[in-house]
Amino acid sequence: MITLEQVRALDAADPLRACRERFALPEGLVYLDGNSLGALPRAAVERQRQVVEREWGRDLIRSWNSHDWIGAPQRVGAKIAPLIGAKPHEVIVADSVSVNLFKLITAAAALSPKRPLLLSEPGNFHTDLHVASGATELVPNLRLETVERGRIEEALGPDTNLLLLTHVHYKTGERFDMARVTARAKDSGALTLWDLSHSVGAVPLQLNRDGAELAVGCGYKYLNGGPGAPAFLYVAEHLQERLMPVLRGWMGHAAPFAFTDEYVPAPGIARFLAGTPPMLSLLALESGVESFEGVDMETAWAKSTALFDLFAALVEQRCAGHGLDCVSPRDPGARGSHISYRHPHAFEICQALIEAEVIGDFRAPDVVRFGLTPLYLGYEDIWTAIDRLVDILESGRWREPRFAVRGKVT
Ligand SMILES: Cc1ncc(COP(=O)(O)O)c(C=O)c1O
Known part of the structure; x- marks a missing residue:
């Protein structure tokens, strides 16, 4: 008792x-x-006041440089990196999990166009499956199959392009063995894209150690980033220059303020930015991530x-x-x-x-x-x-x- x-x-x-x-x-x-x-987070209250009154209200557009708003997607990504066992330049904050899934699914499909299978599990979080099914309508030959988690490893094969899984299941809380599953996928020549929405800030993660190559995760859950906080995405260093975004926005361009017609991807993870980052939400997320300081x-x-x-x-x-x-x-x-x-x-x-x-x-x-x-x-x-x-x-x-x-x- x-x-x-x-x-x-x-x-x-x-x-x-x-x-x-x-x-x-x-x-x-x-x-x-x-x-x-x-x-x-209590710190978010004061920080938001400061951002609204001083940075937006007083300093206005100058804040992109003077308060380094422009660097915030990378800066906050770098603060998330230790929570997931990644290098600071492997993580960036942008958009929602749904949008980031689209970016990485389509980029992975373009990397290996001869491998048409996008593999996931039934009952995965529905946005993951919806985005995946939408991608199959856009990318020639790409097809989505879902197999029960117990059969995923045997379903991997020479035609598998990408294995899309949520690390901790949103409903039951079941967790995949990231190192093992990623290694099995790699053995078959496939990439794995992990949705860390129910893992980040909750379970210890070691993406680099476990060989993870692609991941996305939510900012508004355990990271305490506030309602609708932007999400993050992770691309392992060795893949960054090989992946070409399909969703090409000016913020992911090598020189956004050169205003050129042709698209040149930014070096590294920054190419996965699309449009202008939502500064109020992004800085609220920064306060949320900082609530883990010393933990x-x-x-x-x-x-x-x-x-x-x-x-x-x-x-x-x-x-x-x-x-x-x-x-x-x-x-x-x-x-x-x-x-x-x-x-x-x-x-x-x-x-x-x-x-x-x-x-x-x-x-x-x-x-x-x-x-x-x-x-x-x-x-x-x-x-x-x-x-x-x-x-x-x-x-x-x-x-x-x-x-x-x-x-x-x-
Ligand atoms: C596993 C998982 N993925 C994705 C999402 C949705 O993310 P977003 O709203 O940022 O697209 C959720 C939301 O609860 C989730 O639980």
Whole structure:
């Protein structure tokens, strides 16, 4: 039996405890949705004020040079690099994950036009599959096939152009072995494109060590970059000069202010910029990334696994018989930083929890998902969340009709 005293002792011994102060979170709220929209870093509030009033309001267009707005995509990319085990010049911030997927899928297809197969898995995040299917309509011969994850390695072959996978599954939290899968793909001559949206800032990543060549990732989840924050993309150094963007914008040109008609790609990763970067969002993302300052990802991951274990144990201990079926792997090496349960009334339970100030989220058709963010969650938050969950399940309050009403965003 886990007791509240034990949980408080975990908080007292938590090396990341002070990090919570970096975030402005409402009193009494248990926020378990940092895997969807990260919390607001306190530093972002002051920084945004400064950017709006001084850099935009006073210095106006001069800020592109004087405040180095123009260098921000590379600068913020370089700050993300240590979180993913990449070199600073291998990461750049731009656009959304969806757009960056398009850029890298089409560039990879052009690199090996004789290899027509774009391989992914069914149930991958839908934007990944949608962008991939759109690319197949544009690129001659390129075709998309999805195979179950257990069969991916055998499906790789001499016709595989690109393997497109999400490292940590958005729904179940299942995690691929990046080194192994990338190596298998390489053995068959294919590139792998990893979507790190549910990994970056959550699980320790070593892209260089694991041989990863292409990746994209989300800025608004664990990186705390704010709603709709721009995403990042990673291209391994050795590939950068070989990939030619199909989405060619002036910001990815070698000399954007030469205004020439012909396209000359910028050297290195900068060629994957397209249009003008959204400075307010990009600088908010910079504050989000800086909220990891001094945080060792192995320490953060150790806390994430402990939060997960506590959550799972408390559900087992206190919610037995209420039909919650954990769909996330128990092995820490095989999962990300969220815990998900299947339940026929997952939506209603999630809504009742939100009313009780425990914010998780629902993923159709029947999963309720809880993000475990080691920077701003304590162990007692988990205890409180489960307390409120038990109350909702035992009282049957989730059955009240208002909890069945669905908004546009679920
Ligand atoms: C795995 C994954 N990829 C991509 C996205 C969407 O990214 P964007 O909105 O930046 O296109 C999400 C959003 O939740 C996601 O979970």
